[in-house]
Amino acid sequence: MKKINDWAAVSAAARENRLPLIILVDQEDCPYCRQVEGEFFAAILAGGEYDNRALFGKISLDAGEYISLAEGERVSTREFLQPFKASLTPTVLFLDADGNQLLESLVGLTTPDFYGFYLEQSIRQAQALVKG
8 A cells, every 4th residue: 555645635636536535554563554454455455446436545653754734734644643543553544535534443453354344344435425
């Protein structure tokens, strides 16, 4: 998954195409994050079913990570993610182009056997909410 470094560009693309933003919040040393990205997101993205139906990316909570906002302003990713209460990893956020949460976040990897189902169901719900 691509790392999101420029929020203004990603949100503009989501707005223009009326797509939800599906964001994996991760950390480099998080084995569950690697599992969620490598098993679940890799399968979803490889299948192509969600091409042009959602924008996917990841934001890291690691120290020294920053994200650009409008007009070149930069903030730490931890500061950016504070309003979403995304302090545990992995967390998957379902947002609209304005950064509003569409659905409850998926936090952790407590049920690996059903995680893919929950993730795909949430992506579809987010898409339906954005499309109205």
